[in-house]
Structure formats: structure tokens, C-alpha cells
Amino acid sequence: MEYFVQQLVNGLTLGSIYGLIAIGYTMVYGIIGMINFAHGDIFMIGSFIALATFLGLMAIGITALPLVLIIVLIVAMLFTSAWGWTVERLAYRPLRGSFRLAPLITAIGMSIVLQNFVQVTQGARVKPLPPQIQGGVTLMDGFTENGPIVVQLSYMQMIIIGTTLALMIGFSLLISRTSLGRAQRACEQDRRMAALLGVNVDRTISLTFVMGAALAAVAGFMFLLLYGVIDFYIGFLAGVKAFTAAVLGGIGSLPGAMLGGLLIGLIEVMWSGYFTVEYKDVAAFSILAIVLIFMPSGLLGKPEVEKV
Amino acid sequence: MSDAALPTGFAVARVAASLRDAAVAAGLAAVLAFFFLALRTDIATGGLTITTRWFLFGTAVMLVFFGRLLLNLFFFKRGTGAERAVVAGAAVLAAGIWSAIGAAGFGAGLRSMLIGMVAAAIVVAILALVSHWRGGGAQAAGDKALKAAGMPRISILTSWLGKALFAFAVILPFFFAYFFPKQDRQYIDLAILIMTYIMLGWGLNIVVGLAGLLDLGYVAFYAVGAYSFALLAQNFGFGFWLALPLAGILAGCWGLVLGFPVLRLRGDYLAIVTLAFGEIIRVVLLNWYDFTNGPDGISGIPKPTLFGLEFKRGEGGFADFFGIAYDPIQRFIFLYYIIFCLALLTNFVTMRLRKLPVGRAWEALREDEIACRSLGINTTNTKLTAFAIGAMFGGFAGSFFATRQGFISPESFSFLESAIILAIVVLGGLGSQIGVVISSVVMIGGIELLRNIGFLKQVFGPEFEPTQYRMLIFGLAMVLIMVWKPRGLISTREPTAVLKERKRIGADMVAQGEGH
Numbered sequence: 068m069e070y071f072v073q074q075l076v077n078g079l080t081l082g083s084i085y086g087l088i089a090i091g092y093t094m095v096y097g098i099i100g101m102i103n104f105a106h107g108d109i110f111m112i113g114s115f116i117a118l119a120t121f122l123g124l125m126a127i128g129i130t131a132l133p134l135v136l137i138i139v140l141i142v143a144m145l146f147t148s149a150w151g152w153t154v155e156r157l158a159y160r161p162l163r164g165s166f167r168l169a170p171l172i173t174a175i176g177m178s179i180v181l182q183n184f185v186q187v188t189q190g191a192r193v194k195p196l197p198p199q200i201q202g203g204v205t206l207m208d209g210f211t212e213n214g215p216i217v218v219q220l221s222y223m224q225m226i227i228i229g230t231t232l233a234l235m236i237g238f239s240l241l242i243s244r245t246s247l248g249r250a251q252r253a254c255e256q257d258r259r260m261a262a263l264l265g266v267n268v269d270r271t272i273s274l275t276f277v278m279g280a281a282l283a284a285v286a287g288f289m290f291l292l293l294y295g296v297i298d299f300y301i302g303f304l305a306g307v308k309a310f311t312a313a314v315l316g317g318i319g320s321l322p323g324a325m326l327g328g329l330l331i332g333l334i335e336v337m338w339s340g341y342f343t344v345e346y347k348d349v350a351a352f353s354i355l356a357i358v359l360i361f362m363p364s365g366l367l368g369k370p371e372v373e374k375v
Numbered sequence: 376m377s378d379a380a381l382p383t384g385f386a387v388a389r390v391a392a393s394l395r396d397a398a399v400a401a402g403l404a405a406v407l408a409f410f411f412l413a414l415r416t417d418i419a420t421g422g423l424t425i426t427t428r429w430f431l432f433g434t435a436v437m438l439v440f441f442g443r444l445l446l447n448l449f450f451f452k453r454g455t456g457a458e459r460a461v462v463a464g465a466a467v468l469a470a471g472i473w474s475a476i477g478a479a480g481f482g483a484g485l486r487s488m489l490i491g492m493v494a495a496a497i498v499v500a501i502l503a504l505v506s507h508w509r510g511g512g513a514q515a516a517g518d519k520a521l522k523a524a525g526m527p528r529i530s531i532l533t534s535w536l537g538k539a540l541f542a543f544a545v546i547l548p549f550f551f552a553y554f555f556p557k558q559d560r561q562y563i564d565l566a567i568l569i570m571t572y573i574m575l576g577w578g579l580n581i582v583v584g585l586a587g588l589l590d591l592g593y594v595a596f597y598a599v600g601a602y603s604f605a606l607l608a609q610n611f612g613f614g615f616w617l618a619l620p621l622a623g624i625l626a627g628c629w630g631l632v633l634g635f636p637v638l639r640l641r642g643d644y645l646a647i648v649t650l651a652f653g654e655i656i657r658v659v660l661l662n663w664y665d666f667t668n669g670p671d672g673i674s675g676i677p678k679p680t681l682f683g684l685e686f687k688r689g690e691g692g693f694a695d696f697f698g699i700a701y702d703p704i705q706r707f708i709f710l711y712y713i714i715f716c717l718a719l720l721t722n723f724v725t726m727r728l729r730k731l732p733v734g735r736a737w738e739a740l741r742e743d744e745i746a747c748r749s750l751g752i753n754t755t756n757t758k759l760t761a762f763a764i765g766a767m768f769g770g771f772a773g774s775f776f777a778t779r780q781g782f783i784s785p786e787s788f789s790f791l792e793s794a795i796i797l798a799i800v801v802l803g804g805l806g807s808q809i810g811v812v813i814s815s816v817v818m819i820g821g822i823e824l825l826r827n828i829g830f831l832k833q834v835f836g837p838e839f840e841p842t843q844y845r846m847l848i849f850g851l852a853m854v855l856i857m858v859w860k861p862r863g864l865i866s867t868r869e870p871t872a873v874l875k876e877r878k879r880i881g882a883d884m885v886a887q888g889e890g891h
Contacts, residue, residue, distance in 0.1 A: 102643050116410045122425040123414065149406045161858045168589050169861045171643050172801055175591070176853030179794055183847040188411040194423060303790065307654070310647065345662040352651040352658075359644050360636050 069209040069216045074340045075333070076206075080224045080293065082332020083231035087286035088309035089316070089324035090238070091151075091279025097255045097319035098275050099163070104174035105154055107306015108181035109280045113147040113287030114297045115185060118194055121291075132199065136226075143288050144281040151280025152273055154181075160269065178302070185299040193298040196291060200226065227289045234285060235325055238278075242321065251275060255319070304348065308335070311355040317368020326366060390458055393447040401440035408435050430477050437473060441466040445499065449506040463499040470495035533809045540812060544570075544715060548708040563707045567714055567779065569819050571772055574718040576799040576811035578768030581725055583797070584806035585734065586761035587741030588638070589646040591793055592653025595633070596626040596766040598660060598788035600773025605673040605783055606666075615679035615778050619771060626770020627763045634762035638755055653793055660785040672784025676777050678706065679713060714775055721768045722808055728764070737761050741806075791846070798849045802856050818849060 088110050095103040120142045124135050158173040203221030210216065242248035250271045253261040262268045290305070291297055312331040316323025331351060338350045358365065413432035416423050445466060448459050474491025543550070551562040575597065582590045603622040607613040613621070637648045660667045667673070678686065684693045686706035693709075694701040728734040736757045740747050748754055777783050799818060803810025825841035 102647060115416075118423075119410045119414045119416055119425065122416055122423055126425055146406060146410060149403065153403065153407060158854050158858065162861070165861050167642050168587070168646075169857050171589060171646060172797075173854045173857040175794060175797070176850045176857065179798075179846055179850030180854065181850075183844075183850060185411065187843060187847060189415060190417065192418060194416055194418070197422060307647075307650070343662075346658065349655050349658050352655050355651045356637070356648050356655075359640060359648050363640070363644065 069207050069218050070340070072207060073216075073218045074336050076218070076220055076224060078333035078336035079329060080227050080332070081336055082312075082329035083228050084286045084289050084293070084328075085305070085309045085312045085331050086325040086328025087231060087234065087282045087289070088305060089312040089328045090321060091283050092310050092313040093316070093318055093320065093324040094251075094275050094279050096313070098251060098272055099159075099170075099258075101159070101170045102174065102310065103159075103276075103279070104171065104306070105158075105177040105181055106279065106283060107302035107304075107309065108178045109147060109151055109154070109302070110283040110287045110290070110305055110309075111185065111297070111299065111302030112150050112181060113143050113280070113284030114291045114301065115189060115194075115287075115299075116146045116284065117143040117288040117291050118196060118297060121196070140230075140285065140288055143284040147284035147287070148277040148281045150181075151276040151283075155273055155276040160272075178306075182299050182302065189299065191299065193296050196295050196297075198223075198295055199292060223292055227293065230285065230289070234282065238282070239321065241278075247271070247274060307355070308351045311351055311358070314355060314363075315358050315365055317365030319369070320365070320367045323365055323367035386455070386458070390448075390462070393444055393462075396447060397440050397444035400443040401436050404439035405432075405436045408432060434473065434477070437469065441469065441495075445502055449502045459503070463503075466499060467492050467495040537809045537812075540809075548711050552704060552708075560704055560707055563704070563711055565820060565823055567707070567711050568823075569815050570711065570714040570718055571776060571779075572796065572799060572815040572819050573812055574714060574721050574772045574775075575769065575796045576803065576815055577718065577721040577725060577808065578765050578772065579796050579800050580803075580806065580808065580811055581728075581737075581768070582761050582765035583800050584804075585725075585729065585741065586737040586758060587642075587805075588758060588761065589642060589797075590649045590762070590765070591646045591790070591797065592633075592649035592651070592656075593765070593769055593796055594788045594790070594793040595649075595653040595656040596630060596769030597773040597776065597792070598656055598785070599626045599629050599766075600770030601777040601783045601788070602660065602667060602673075602773075603770070604774035604777045605676050608677050609673060609675075614677060615774070619774050622774035623767045623770040626773065627767035629770075630763040630766025631759060634759050634766075638758040638762065650790065650793075653790065657785050657788050657790075660788070667785075670784060670786070672782055672786075674782040676781050676783070678781070679709070679778050681709060710779055714772075714779075717771055717775060721771075724764075724768075725808065733757065733760055738806075795846075795849060798853050802852055818845075818852070822848065 088106065091106045091109070092103060095101065095106070117139050120139045121135065124130075124138060129135055129138070154177050158177045159170050162170045162173060200221070200223045203219045203224070205217055206220050207218035208215070209218070242251065250261065250266045251274075253264070253266055254268055254271050258268055261271075286305075287297075290301070308331055309328065312327035313324050314327070315330060316325070316327025331354070334354065335347050335351060339347045409432070412435050413427055413429060415426050415428060417426065418424075444462055448462055471488040471492035475485070475488035477487065547566055548559075548563050551559045551566075555562055575593070579590065579593050582588050582593070600622040603625045604613075604615070604618040607618045607621065608615075633649070633652050637645055637652070640648060661670055663669070680686075681693060684696055686693045686709060688694075688701045692701065693705060729738070736747070736752050739750075739752065740754060740757055744754060747757075776787070780787075799811060799814045802818065803812070803814040822841055822845045
């Protein structure tokens with residue numbers, strides 16, 4: 068029981084990170100109907116920016132942890148947004164109206180570019196960061212046949228889950244209450260009609276990428292804090308899993324992305340906890356294949372009608 | 376602007392607009408590059424350290440600024456001759472000064488100033504030439520006419536190029552053995568590598584180029600082929616020639632098994648699911664220790680024989696049988712001819728299949744799936760055949776890879792490999808056979824050859840390693856080609872089946888064909 072609860076907590080933490088990335092996939096898919104394959108690498112870019120900012124702040128002598136965390140978060144979000152915007156502007160916007168696979172191919176190209184750019188400029192070796200936030204609260208004390216077991220909710224996990232919750236609430240408000248959110252929903256429903264009614268479609272799409280990148284940057288920073296190790300390749304696996312989450316929740320649906328993220332996080336952690344760690348990625352990939360084949364509209368998505 | 380002649384004079388407003396645009400681009404580049412070029416984190420004792428590289432950062436920002444400015448004046452906005460000259464001069468001067476700042480010491484400073492200025496001047500000259508050659512890019516109508524007239528010429532050119540390349544490929548090992556006796560082994564090895572990629576490219580071209588199914592997990596079939604041969608050889612003592620067809624058939628069966636559930640999916644979902652399957656196969660190979668020996672891989676895979684003759688020294692070997700002197704190069708030449716024949720087989724089968732109903736169905740499917748369905752083509756079966764045949768050739772190539780290396784491990788079959796093969800197909804032009812050859816030679820061979828150019832080492836320092844940038848170049852080329860010419864460099868799509876006259880679908884018609 069205690070073991071299960073601990074795994075549950077861990078799974079929710081990991082799931083929050085996947086959910087944050089998945090929102091980027093699902094929004095872009097909703098609005099222009101393409102899989103932004105490079106989104107996982109935007110997440111990786113975000114975690115590198117966070118790492119460099121963190122070290123930079125330490126180097127110039129700012130060490131008060133809460134302040135550092137907030138500055139790092141803001142800097143990472145801003146700079147990663149610039150990356151998201153640029154990727155859209157260079158690789159996707161010129162291809163609107165091209166054949167359907169063209170943007171997917173450029174997205175794969177962009178993903179390769181980002182990975183290798185980081186590898187060339189920052190080196191291929193992993194970057195370890197010692198744990199910054201320590202301690203936590205004990206939720207449960209128990210005994211098993213193997214000895215005592217403690218269920219702990221660390222402060223780090225609290226921060227991750229709390230930030231994710233706050234961002235989710237803010238984000239839902241943004242989509243449902245502001246004019247930008249309204250423009251986005253309009254573009255999602257009918258891009259041409261939205262343009263005729265005076266919505267600046269290109270700008271709305273760019274802002275969608277910017278928001279997705281900002282959330283991915285938050286996820287990247289959380290990932291850095293949680294695992295303490297990043298390299299240029301983390302975006303691939305995290306990206307595929309987050310995409311799985313988006314698909315599982317129903318692509319195009321924001322609550323779906325969050326739900327899917329939490330589910331994928333839980334499945335991955337439970338799988339590692341009760342079965343084999345080696346095959347945890349296989350579990351994620353299999354879910355992706357199974358969901359796409361048998362349930363392409365996901366849990367909360369609307370069934371898609373293919374327009375001729 | 377309808378006339379081709381350059382406007383004259385010097386318009387301050389136009390230059391100012393270009394300058395502003397270039398400044399914005401440079402500012403964006405500075406924001407993007409700051410955390411990656413200016414700062415670098417490294418592992419040191421006692422944790423990570425951060426170092427700054429302002430010169431590199433400045434170089435990148437300046438490159439973007441002047442690059443954008445020159446592109447503006449030469450292509451996008453078409454400045455006048457005087458404007459171009461002024462800006463080009465400024466760019467060359469700036470390059471020189473900046474290189475001088477970068478170099479330490481007076482003598483070195485002068486030298487690198489010269490190098491910088493010459494390099495910048497070359498770039499400007501190339502830009503001017505291209506701009507001139509394209510006639511300024513303003514004559515839309517004339518351009519179209521030129522293109523229409525040029526189309527048959529491109530076709531004749533590629534057919535002659537194909538013949539020439541074929542002839543060269545036939546004599547290639549002897550060419551290198553004769554002209555470069557010192558480095559023949561290295562060159563023939565490179566040729567084998569390029570040939571392997573050509574074969575993989577042709578195999579994937581059936582799936583992506585002809586049938587229009589984006590397969591991101593092609594390397595899975597390559598892995599199946601390699602592991603089939605390795606395991607058959609290890610457990611049952613099969614030789615290469617016996618295992619080769621079996622490996623191909625096994626890979627083809629895997630194509631059927633994986634293809635059956637996924638082929639009902641739409642284009643982009645299909646791509647992601649094939650990616651997932653490719654990764655699943657790799658992870659299974661990595662972790663199924665009893666069967667595949669896990670990350671340690673399988674070694675001691677037998678070499679191919681020529682009708683039972685081994686390429687070894689001494690009694691009973693190839694050299695002994697024919698009474699010639701033993702030379703290790705003989706085995707490389709033999710390997711080269713094996714992969715050459717396999718690649719030719721792939722090409723031959725593809726070209727023949729394109730003329731059969733199934734091949735025509737593939738191409739029709741690529742152009743319009745709904746129309747295909749309305750015409751009564753069984754789309755699932757059609758896709759499945761493309762998938763399985765492509766997989767089979769991947770399997771052949773895989774077992775060749777196993778016998779060439781003598782050692783395989785799951786590391787060789789990562790997603791990156793799929794991406795390289797896909798990049799080769801995309802760059803060559805989806806569906807173009809000769810395009811695959813050209814892009815393999817350029818991308819695999821060209822970058823390998825960059826290593827041997829001493830001049831680059833002088834400019835970039837002794838530890839300059841071009842292969843490090845290979846994937847970066849691949850990715851950039853993929854994006855640029857897709858944006859600039861979405862059907863690839865050789866961007867004609869010629870339907871095999873024609874009614875009365877041949878019509879070509881150029882890259883500019885892409886928006887009409889919704890090739891899923």
C-alpha cells in the first residue's frame with residue numbers, strides 16, 4: 068500500500084511534466100492540424116536555457132533559492148518562446164497549403180537541427196545538476212516484510228505539481244476568457260472563416276507556438292530539477308511520450324492533454340515499479356500505437372471527420 | 376518590377392528598410408544564440424562550470440546581420456547596383472575587421488583579416504552570380520517559360536547522369552585501386568557505405584516516394600534483416616548467401632505484421648506509429664538478453680564467400696584458387712560488388728513494379744487516396760505491398776550490413792538512422808531514383824571527404840571534425856529543401872502511366888496534389 072502511494076505521487080509528478088509538454092502538441096494540432104515533431108526538442112532547449120541561467124545566477128552571486136527559481140523560470144520561458152516562434156516562422160509558415168506531409172518532414176528536420184545544434188554548441192556529454200531543493204513531508208509510515216517504508220512528498224514534487232496546477236488554471240482562463248483565446252478557438256474551428264472575420268490568423272498561430280514553447284520551457288526546468296541530469300537527446304523520448312499523452316487524452320483537447328499526461332506518467336512509474344524498468348518505454352510506445360489504431364479520438368477528444 | 380534591368384541610383388529608404396530588417400533578424404539571432412553560443416556549461420571538478428564565448432556569439436550575430444542584408448538586397452528586395460556594391464563592401468570590410476579582432480597578435484591578425492575578407496568576398500561573389508543567373512527573379516512569366524523549356528532538358532540530363540554514374544560505379548573499385556593505391560581501401564569502404572545508403576534510400580523510396588506513406592521506422596526492418604542473418608549464422612551456421620533471402624523474407628513478413636494494423640491510419644498518425652514500432656523493436660533488441668545478447672551485440676558474423684571460396688590468406692582461399700597474390704583489398708572489392716548488385720536489384724524491381732498495376736496504384740494512392748478508393752483500388756492491400764516490399768529491401772541491406780561489419784548491436788539501429796535515410800529520400804526528391812543516388816553521394820560521401828581538406832582545418836582549428844556537423848547539415852537541408860522545393864531537388868513527378876502525352880507535375884503544382 069505504502070509503495071503504491073509513493074509510486075502514485077511519483078507518477079503524478081512525472082505526469083505533470085508530460086502534461087505540460089503535451090499541451091504544446093495538442094494546441095498546435097488543434098489549430099493547424101500538424102504534429103509539431105520538434106516540440107520535444109523545444110522542451111530540451113528550455114531545460115538547457117534553465118540550466119545556463121541557473122549557473123549564471125550562481126556565478127554572479129544570486130543564491131537565494133526562491134528568487135533564483137523564479138528568475139530562471141521567467142528567463143527560460145521568455146527565451147524558449149523565442150525559439151518556438153522562430154521554428155514556426157522558418158519551418159512551418161512557408162509550408163501552409165503545401166501537401167500534408169511537408170510540414171511533418173520539416174518538423175523532423177527541425178528536430179534534428181535543434182538536437183544537433185545543442186550537441187555541437189554545448190557538447191554531447193550529460194550535464195548533471197546536484198539536487199537543489201531537498202527535504203519534504205512524510206505522508207505515511209509503514210512496515211513491509213522488507214523493512215520500514217516511508218511515503219514521502221518532497222518539496223520538489225510539491226513545487227512541480229503546484230506550478231503545473233497554477234499554470235493549467237491560468238492557461239484555461241487565457242483560452243476561455245481573453246480575446247486571444249477566442250481567436251485561437253476561432254482558428255481551430257475554421258481558419259478561413261476566422262480570417263474573413265478579421266482574426267489575424269498568422270499571428271494567432273505564432274502565439275500558439277509561443278505559448279506551447281513557454282509551457283515546454285517550464286516542463287524542461289522541472290525535468291532538470293527532478294532528474295538533475297539533462298543532455299541534448301532528452302527531447303526525443305519526452306516528446307514521444309508527451310505526444311502519446313496528447314493522443315491518449317484526445318488530440319486538440321486541453322484537459323485531455325493534462326489527463327493524458329498524468330495517465331502516461333502514472334503508467335510509466337507503475338510499470339517501472341511493478342514490472343520491468345527496461346521496458347517502460349515500450350509501454351509508452353505501445354500505448355501510442357494502440358490508442359492511435361483503436362481509439363484515434365482519445366479519451367476526451369471529438370471524433371474527427373475527414374473533410375474531402 | 377517587370378523589367379529585368381537593375382534600377383539605378385541609391386535609395387536611402389530602401390536601404391534603411393533592409394537595414395532595419397537585418398537588424399531585427401540579428402537581434403532575434405542574438406536572443407536565440409545567447410544561451411547556446413555565448414554561454415557553455417561544462418562538467419568540471421566540483422560540479423558544472425559556465426564559460427563565455429563572446430567572439431563566437433558575435434560572429435554568429437554578424438553573420439546573420441550581413442547575411443540577411445545581402446539576401447535582402449540581392450534577392451528579396453532587389454537593391455540597385457550601387458546599393459549592392461556599398462553593402463557588399465561594408466560586409467567584406469566588417470568580416471576582415473572581425474577576423475582580425477578574433478586573432479591574437481599582429482601578424483596573425485593581418486593574416487586572418489585577409490582570410491576573412493577573401494571568404495566574405497567569395498560569398499558575395501556567389502550571391503551576385505546566383506542573383507544574376509536567376510535574372511533577378513523578377514520575370515515571373517519568363518521564368519515559367521524557361522522552366523517549361525528546361526524540363527525535358529533536366530530529364531535528358533538526369534538520364535545521362537544516371538548512365539555515367541552507373542558506368543563509374545561498375546569500374547569504381549578498380550579505378551580507386553589504380554589511381555589511389557595508397558588509400559584504395561578507405562575509398563572503397565566509403566563507396567560501400569554510400570551504396571548501402573543508396574539501397575536503403577531506394578527501398579524507402581518505394582514506401583515514401585511511390586506510395587506516399589511516411590515511414591519513420593524503416594530502420595526496424597534494417598535491424599530485422601541484420602539480426603536475422605546474425606542469429607541464423609550464430610545458431611544454425613547459415614552462410615551469407617543462404618541467410619540473405621531468408622533475412623529479406625523475414626523483414627518483409629515483419630513489414631506485413633506491422634503494416635496491417637497501422638495502414639488504416641492517416642498520413643501523420645501513420646508516421647508516428649511507425650516511429651513507435653521502430654523504437655519498440657530497438658528496445659526489445661536491447662533488452663532481450665538471452666536472444667540477442669542485448670547491448671553487447673553479436674560478433675563473429677561470417678563473411679560472404681564467392682561460391683564457397685573464402686577471402687582469406689593461404690590454402691583454399693580466393694587468391695589461392697585463382698593463383699593470384701593475396702591482398703585484403705579483394706574482400707572489399709567483393710563486398711562492394713555484392714552491395715552494388717543488391718542496390719541494382721532494388722532499382723530494377725522498383726522500376727519494373729512501377730509499370731505493373733500495383734505500382735500505378737501506389738502512385739495514384741500518393742496523389743489522391745480518396746479518388747483511389749472511389750476507383751475501387753483496395754487501398755489497404757496496395758499500401759501493404761509497398762510496405763512489405765520496402766521492408767524486404769531493408770532486410771537485404773540489413774543482412775549485408777551485418778556481414779560487412781561482422782558485429783551488430785542495437786546502437787546501429789536508432790531513430791537517427793531512420794532519419795538519415797528519410798533525409799536522403801527527401802533531399803533527392805520523393806520518388807526520384809537518381810535523386811537518392813545524388814543525395815547519398817553528396818551527404819554521406821561529401822561530408823566524409825570534407826575531413827581530408829586541410830584548408831578547413833586551418834580556418835577552424837586543428838580539432839575541426841566535419842562529421843560532427845553531418846546531422847546538423849542534414850536537418851537544415853531537409854528544412855530548406857522542403858520550404859524551397861517541396862518535391863526535392865529533382866522536383867518532377869512523372870506518373871508512369873500516361874494518356875496520350877506526358878505531363879509533368881512540377882514543384883510549383885504541389886498544392887494541388889494532396890499526396891497524403
